[in-house]
């Protein structure tokens with residue numbers, strides 16, 4: 001996929017892009033008040049606003065629609081920064097383009113539906129406008145990439161992804177679970193594509209936004225989209241997760257942006273050395289794991305010959321408890337130790353089950 005970085009979108013964006021603005025446009029005064037606060041804040045690179053809101057149930061505020069678009073033009077003129085809105089169908093694209101909107105984004109509830117994404121893509125054929133694609137609600141990397149590809153195929157190369165987290169009804173911490181691994185996987189699959197993190201939708205509550213945003217930057221994400229409202233308590237949508245401008249500015253002051261190392265450039269010598277040591281350690285770890293699994297195979301052969309069960313609860317409990325304790329003493333977390341040991345034990349069980357079923361044990365592959 002050929003994509004242009006945000007700094008090359010021709011919109012005056014820098015290396016780390018901060019996008020701020022309300023969940024929904026509510027009144028002209030709300031927008032004016034925000035402009036008054038943002039005028040003094042040069043770090044804000046783009047203004048966001050929802051005017052068509054996909055709501056879970058009917059009867060909630062669904063956005064002001066076209067009537068709010070002229071107010072966003074005013075924002076552009078006053079702040080001299082690009083303005084972005086969410087679009088969910090071709091009619092939205094048409095209105096947004098007519099009113100000089102600079103950047104479009106596709107929301108999580110739209111990304112899940114290839115028909116909707118294709119409808120938007122078709123309406124953008126031949127149009128030179130940047131598009132940002134939020135992750136789908138469910139943790140499906142292919143669906144996210146598919147939506148980006150649909151845009152790219154109609155000629156949109158000013159593309160970015162927005163990581164807004166994934167719905168998980170069992171998670172009690174986040175509104176949308178970050179699943180950082182999946183976002184990093186996107187980075188691995190599309191290394192040139194920039195990712196903006198949306199801590200507002202991940203956190204779901206204003207007091208957690210700083211931590212989520214900082215983690216995103218620690219992971220090397222390229223920007224932040226933060227919902228901001230002049231008076232969050234009175235917001236017509238997403239009241240719990242919006243910041244007031246003062247809170248936003250505090251976060252922007254305290255947060256640290258991190259450089260991602262570009263592998264095409266020189267890697268600093270001391271980092272190189274540390275990485276070489278890590279390479280050696282990893283080699284040793286793999287050798288040790290391989291030795292352990294060869295012993296597991298011998299135990300498996302013994303179990304088969306003596307009709308013993310593969311799973312040995314007492315022994316496993318001992319292994320789990322004693323190694324976890326050892327790991328904790330060596331500064332590793334209990335959670336990490338347990339998940340590592342469980343992964344190893346699962347593999348042992350699988351290998352021995354295969355042996356008992358008379359299947360050859362596959363050559364060692366540890367992922």
Ligand SMILES: O=C(O)C(=O)C[C@]1(C(=O)O)C=C[C@@H](O)C=C1
Pocket residue numbers: 296299300310311312313315316319344345348349
């Ligand atoms: O001790 C055994 O019986 C083993 O096969 C080893 C091992 C392990 O991986 O440590 C694997 C399976 C058992 O449930 C218990 C422990």
